[in-house]
């Protein structure tokens with residue numbers, strides 16, 4: 001039923017099946033947990049609901065598969081931790097802390113209540129996995145065009161609301177067709193994946209890289225004006241130029257042309273993309289392997 005280690009107990013669906021104490025409190029918690037598929041909201045709802053039964057001062061929840069770290073309240077001396085699982089599906093680890101020891105009866109009750117949490121967490125995990133797949137380009141492992149469209153709309157709204165800058169860098173690999181023609185499609189694919197990785201390594205974690213299509217990538221730079229974006233774009237350009245790609249016995253050097261635009265007064269998301277794209281074409285026309293800023 002419950003596998004107990006030195007400090008961790010594993011709560012799984014087996015515990016759920018063994019639990020017959022489905023009372024009104026469980027029903028109330030289960031209903032509330034059906035309202036969201038976000039991990040932090042689920043944990044928040046669960047902890048609010050059990051606070052009266054299992055008083056606690058602090059909560060920590062980690063779901064490493066999704067880089068999820070949730071913490072609220074204050075961490076105190078005494079704690080109880082649970083690794084949550086359903087049918088070998090990892091659902092993260094939950095820790096409650098407080099100033100007094102948790103009693104045996106309380107822990108028993110908590111384990112029973114945790115059974116209400118694991119299926120909603122499983123649903124959230126499956127949903128987030130599906131979302132991740134739908135938003136990831138399988139070749140380059142970057143965010144795809146659908147993810148870009150969503151993020152762009154969101155970031156434009158946010159920038160307008162807070163009066164912040166928002167810049168966009170358009171990156172297009174130069175003479176990419178030649179790579180396919182000369183070395184084959186597999187080499188072209190490797191080049192795309194490599195450039196994507198170089199771009200990802202080169203920008204801050206908060207500045208997401210998206211594959212816009214073919215051999216084109218875009219990078220959204222929140223809270224960055226045109227001068228800052230120009231400096232970043234130049235760094236990206238130099239980065240791509242400085243890398244070499246080993247393919248069998250061949251060593252390839254790549255370059256890219258970059259266009260930069262910043263959200264202006266009454267710009268729409270579409271206009272911002274158009275201006276960055278136009279700047280990128282200007283970079284192509286002016287000799288490639290260079291950065292152009294949109295007017």
Ligand SMILES: Nc1nc2c(ncn2[C@@H]2O[C@H](COP(=O)(O)OP(=O)(O)OP(=O)(O)O)[C@@H](O)[C@H]2O)c(=O)[nH]1
Pocket residue numbers: 139172173174175176177178180184185186187188189192213214215284288
């Ligand atoms: N290997 C590979 N090639 C792709 C992929 N997507 C698009 N391409 C190729 O990318 C090439 C893009 O060529 P063009 O649009 O002519 O541009 P280019 O050769 O990079 O020339 P410039 O952009 O003008 O410097 C085409 O040959 C496409 O077939 C992909 O997923 N894998």
